Amino acid sequence: xxxxxxxxxxxGRGDHGRPDSTPSxxxxxxxxxxxxxxxxxxxxxxxxxANSSAKLFGIALRMLSHRGEAEDALQxxxxxxxxxxxxxxxxxxxxxxxxxxxMRNHCIDRLRARPDLVEDDAALAQMPGPGATPEAAAIAAGxxxxxxxxxxxxxxxxxxxxxxxxxxxQSYEALSRRFGVPMNTMRSxxxxxxxxxxECLAE
Amino acid sequence: MTGAMSGTDxxxxxxxxxxxxxxxxxxRTERLVAAARTRTDAxxxxxxxxxxxxxxxxxxxxxPAAPPPDMLARxxxxxxxxxxxxxxxxxxxxxxxxMLIGLGLGTAxxxxxxxxxxxxxxPVMLDLAAAEGxxxxxxxxxxxxxxxxxxxxxxxxxxxxxxxxxxxxxxPGGTPEPQGxxxxxxxxxxxxxxxxxxxxxxSLEPAGGAPPGQPHxxxxxxxxxxxxxxxxxxxxxRSAP
Numbered sequence: 001x002x003x004x005x006x007x008x009x010x011x012g013r014g015d016h017g018r019p020d021s022t023p024s025x026x027x028x029x030x031x032x033x034x035x036x037x038x039x040x041x042x043x044x045x046x047x048x049x050a051n052s053s054a055k056l057f058g059i060a061l062r063m064l065s066h067r068g069e070a071e072d073a074l075q076x077x078x079x080x081x082x083x084x085x086x087x088x089x090x091x092x093x094x095x096x097x098x099x100x101x102x103m104r105n106h107c108i109d110r111l112r113a114r115p116d117l118v119e120d121d122a123a124l125a126q127m128p129g130p131g132a133t134p135e136a137a138a139i140a141a142g143x144x145x146x147x148x149x150x151x152x153x154x155x156x157x158x159x160x161x162x163x164x165x166x167x168x169x170q171s172y173e174a175l176s177r178r179f180g181v182p183m184n185t186m187r188s189x190x191x192x193x194x195x196x197x198x199e200c201l202a203e
Numbered sequence: 204m205t206g207a208m209s210g211t212d213x214x215x216x217x218x219x220x221x222x223x224x225x226x227x228x229x230x231r232t233e234r235l236v237a238a239a240r241t242r243t244d245a246x247x248x249x250x251x252x253x254x255x256x257x258x259x260x261x262x263x264x265x266x267p268a269a270p271p272p273d274m275l276a277r278x279x280x281x282x283x284x285x286x287x288x289x290x291x292x293x294x295x296x297x298x299x300x301x302m303l304i305g306l307g308l309g310t311a312x313x314x315x316x317x318x319x320x321x322x323x324x325x326p327v328m329l330d331l332a333a334a335e336g337x338x339x340x341x342x343x344x345x346x347x348x349x350x351x352x353x354x355x356x357x358x359x360x361x362x363x364x365x366x367x368x369x370x371x372x373x374x375p376g377g378t379p380e381p382q383g384x385x386x387x388x389x390x391x392x393x394x395x396x397x398x399x400x401x402x403x404x405x406s407l408e409p410a411g412g413a414p415p416g417q418p419h420x421x422x423x424x425x426x427x428x429x430x431x432x433x434x435x436x437x438x439x440x441r442s443a444p
Contacts, residue, residue, distance in 0.1 A: 040325050040435060042283075049275050054267035061268050074270055078278045079357070083330030083342055086429050092252040097259045101225075104262075105238075108227040112234060144260040165226045166261045172228050187228075194222040201257055 023090045030095030031088070038085035045082060052096065053078070056103045063107035063169045073110065077103050104169070111169045150200035158193040165190065221250035225258055235335055242332065282328075326353075327435040331405055331424040333359070339368075340424050341385070341405055345436045350394035354385060354405075361388065362407060369408045371418055375400035384412055399430040 023031030030052060036044030056077060060070035080102060088098050151159045157179060164170040164178070176186040223229050224237040241248045326346035331354075333340040339359025345352050354370055362368050368385040372394050382392045385405065404425040406418035413419045428436075 038431065040327060042325075046275065049278070053270050053274060055265065057270040057274075058265045058268040059262070062265055071271060071274070074274060075278050075281065076358075079281055080330065082282055083328050084332075086431055089252075092249065093255055094259075097255055100259065100262045101255045104227065108234070112231045144263050147258075147260040162226065163261065163264075165228045166258055167264055169227050172230065175228070187223075190223070190226065190228060191219050194219070194226070198222075198257065 023095060028090065028094050030099065031090050032095070034081070034085050034088045034095045034098065035090065037082060038088065045078075048081070049078060052099050055096070056099060059100065059103045060107055062167065063104070064110060069110065073103070073106055077106050080106070104166075108169045112171065146201060147197070150197050153200055154193050154196060158189050161186065161190055162193050162197070217247055218250055221247060222254050224251055225254040239334065326351075327432050329403065329426045329428065329432060330357070331403060331426045333424050334422055338423050339405075343403055343426070345397060345428075345432070348396060348437050350397045350436070352382070352390075352392050352394050352397075352403075354390045354392075356385060356388040365410050366420075367408050367410050367412055368405050368423070369412045369418065369420075371402075371404045371406060372397070373402040373404065374398060379404070379418055381412060381418075397428050397433060397436055399428055399433040401428040401433075402426070403428065 023029075023035065025032050030048065033044045033048040033051070037048060053074065057070060057074050060073040060077075061067065064070045064073060077099075081099065084102075088095070093101070151162065154162070161175050161179060164175055170178070172183050172186050172190075175190075176183045179186065181189070220229075220233075220237055224234065224241075227234075229237060237247075241251050326344040329343045329345065331341040331343060340357055341354050342357045343352055343354045356368070370382040370385060370390055370392070371379040372382055373379045375398060382394060383390050402425055404418070404422045406413065406422050407420040408418065409420070
């Protein structure tokens with residue numbers, strides 16, 4: 001029994017599925033595994049773990065900067081993936097994008113639940129030095145190059161704020177302290193930065 | 204029409220909110236509200252998904268790191284208990300059946316007994332997501348056309364003294380039907396058929412549960428039974444052919 005399943009069959013929510021968006025082991029192997037997990041396929045769950053846990057653990061380590069907590073987060077995220085796989089909509093996201101969103105959201109929720117000081121220290125301790133970002137290694141892929149190009153068009157401070165928020169989960173409070181600007185200023189910096197990014201990516 | 208009029212240097216409010224939600228910068232309360240909207244507002248959820256895709260290449264900067272070698276075992280223990288059955292139950296049964304026939308092993312009675320003893324398709328697991336970001340959430344295991352349901356408090360505190368968590372089933376077009384109180388973090392009930400679109404919800408009630416009729420307290424976690432889940436639950440009932 002193959003798991004051919006178009007998004008239109010998956011709860012009928014929202015999008016009228018693009019016919020080419022059903023993930024196959026070729027075009028989106030992770031997405032294909034998640035669809036199998038949604039059908040309670042434990043073998044697929046193990047395969048998914050084998051193929052994505054290192055990336056997800058890397059995210060948890062960087063965002064939470066605490067090994068024990070990162071292990072808890074990884075465990076929690078895989079429990080959620082098992083029970084929420086049916087919410088994965090291949091018309092909207094690729095499998096890995098979805099997993100990364102689940103992990104980042106979980107880490108951000110943990111960070112926001114921490115007392116401020118811990119969060120700041122953790123986030124600041126994790127800031128990569130300028131130029132040392134491993135992002136450079138990733139620009140081979142066309143999309144990564146595009147977002148890197150677009151990030152480069154932002155003011156350096158604003159690009160750094162976007163990265164600090166996305167990669168390290170820094171809050172407006174933490175970012176405004178780090179850049180020495182009021183929170184409202186930081187918020188409009190980031191909003192404008194994101195809008196420019198969107199326009200640039202749409203070009 | 205809103206989008207057509209907006210200038211180039213201001214994003215639509217919802218779009219900005221979706222971007223900030225994905226970036227993760229929203230203050231805690233705003234974040235909780237936005238997270239709840241992704242579950243109830245399809246348009247907002249679509250904007251969030253778009254931003255997830257736009258920003259996804261930034262995630263290339265996360266260096267993979269090997270998790271502890273026993274991580275999968277820990278996760279499986281949490282999901283399925285220590286004695287997790289082999290995941291290939293269905294395949295095993297499919298393989299065994301022709302084998303029984305091939306070996307000419309006796310009567311239909313013997314085969315029937317053997318097959319009935321083999322593992323059945325597993326229960327469908329549904330996560331009752333917390334209404335508030337880090338509120339309690341529950342995992343329901345559902346199996347069989349008669350709706351055998353086991354609910355466990357997966358994460359979060361037990362209710363305060365003087366309060367109870369109560370489970371409700373709301374079938375499409377129906378009214379909430381109380382199913383029982385979740386005591387010692389668990390509840391096992393038989394709900395009857397659970398068609399697609401049924402809502403499972405847990406509310407916080409005074410000790411002993413809500414007065415007859417409707418849930419009185421706030422709904423703290425819920426999930427909708429998708430068509431896929433409904434089919435899986437019914438499939439779990441066909442244990443022996």
